[in-house]
Amino acid sequence: MRHHVGRLAVRVILGSVILAAIQGAVRSEQPQDSAPPTAAKREQESQFEGVSDKRSFEEALAKALEQMDKAVKEHGRYPCSTVNWRVIEIGGTSGSPAGLNVLRIKIAASFEVRPLIAVPDDELHGAWYFEHGALGEFDTLDLKADGHFLLQHRDVALGTTTTHGTWRQQAGQLVLRQERQEHAGEARRDNEGRIELVSIRRTADGLVLGKDREFRKRKANR
Numbered sequence: 001m002r003h004h005v006g007r008l009a010v011r012v013i014l015g016s017v018i019l020a021a022i023q024g025a026v027r028s029e030q031p032q033d034s035a036p037p038t039a040a041k042r043e044q045e046s047q048f049e050g051v052s053d054k055r056s057f058e059e060a061l062a063k064a065l066e067q068m069d070k071a072v073k074e075h076g077r078y079p080c081s082t083v084n085w086r087v088i089e090i091g092g093t094s095g096s097p098a099g100l101n102v103l104r105i106k107i108a109a110s111f112e113v114r115p116l117i118a119v120p121d122d123e124l125h126g127a128w129y130f131e132h133g134a135l136g137e138f139d140t141l142d143l144k145a146d147g148h149f150l151l152q153h154r155d156v157a158l159g160t161t162t163t164h165g166t167w168r169q170q171a172g173q174l175v176l177r178q179e180r181q182e183h184a185g186e187a188r189r190d191n192e193g194r195i196e197l198v199s200i201r202r203t204a205d206g207l208v209l210g211k212d213r214e215f216r217k218r219k220a221n222r
Contacts, residue, residue, distance in 0.1 A: 055101035085109040128215035159184035174198035
């Protein structure tokens with residue numbers, strides 16, 4: 001029994017070390033705007049629990065984080081929010097009936113909601129660029145003053161895909177509605193009417209459009 005308890009304690013300690021590394025990585029990957037429009041607002045802390053019937057630390061933690069992510073999406077906190085979480089309780093049950101090995105992990109999460117920014121439309125007009133880092137592959141988003149946009153994805157190997165549509169600004173996001181699309185000169189109709197939401201952030205280097213693809217205006221000296 002002492003050896004059993006000792007092994008469990010070692011696993012809990014190792015799990016805590018892994019968790020600390022994970023939390024550090026999550027915090028370091030959060031986007032940090034050098035000049036946020038206003039101070040972030042911290043909401044009340046919420047708690048989530050994950051349970052593993054295999055006494056798996058990773059499984060229980062993953063289930064707790066899955067509940068947290070679901071709550072974030074249901075409350076519409078994306079894209080202008082940051083979630084800080086930590087483990088507040090680790091426990092379990094072992095013994096009879098045979099094979100009873102339950103591990104529970106409870107986490108506490110607090111949400112820092114950043115108010116959505118309003119940007120004058122004339123700051124959005126013009127060409128925005130996103131470079132993939134691959135040779136000959138980049139995107140151009142041209143927001144026209146008449147409410148139309150032109151999005152081009154250039155790929156040396158696969159050709160150019162051009163998307164036409166309309167744009168508007170709503171609640172700190174760009175709303176892009178696709179009207180038509182061509183790839184390598186041929187019309188494509190599979191995505192007609194598709195709507196895409198693009199976040200707007202103001203940083204020390206200027207405005208940034210998007211999260212996965214970060215569009216920026218080219219500087220005059222480029």
